[in-house]
């Protein structure tokens with residue numbers, strides 16, 4: 694069984710084909726729980742248990758919103774959240790979109806600008822804790838290329854799960 698989950702944009706198509714937009718199943722579950730995505734298909738007999746619930750592991754998920762992501766990636770709040778997969782770059786937790794903020798690595802007050810290289814996704818708590826200090830988030834902020842999105846590594850479409858086929862019409 695594939696450990697990866699196919700990630701579709703809000704229009705029901707993969708965000709990218711080369712590489713195919715996928716996330717690992719643990720991230721997929723966090724994205725579902727934080728309501729950033731809805732489940733399109735799930736594995737019929739693969740469950741994970743937490744103390745409070747039993748969940749079927751998703752095989753295909755879809756973003757609740759359509760994110761415009763093209764070869765020329767527009768710098769926007771939404772696309773920064775997408776680049777960082779709704780994950781606070783300081784505490785590494787996945788959050789609901791409304792709980793997320795844009796953090797300037799070099800604060801605006803110290804001349805830091807709004808650019809791919811100087812902003813990261815941060816939860817409110819980390820953003821407040823950081824305030825005007827310059828802290829380094831763990832990954833380096835970069836402008837994502839179309840290909841770099843979602844860390845896909847394969848240059849060919851790989852159907853890791855048969856369920857994916859009808860959603861991938863390249």
Ligand SMILES: [Zn+2]
Pocket residue numbers: 781782783784785786815816817818819820
């Ligand atoms: Zn945080």
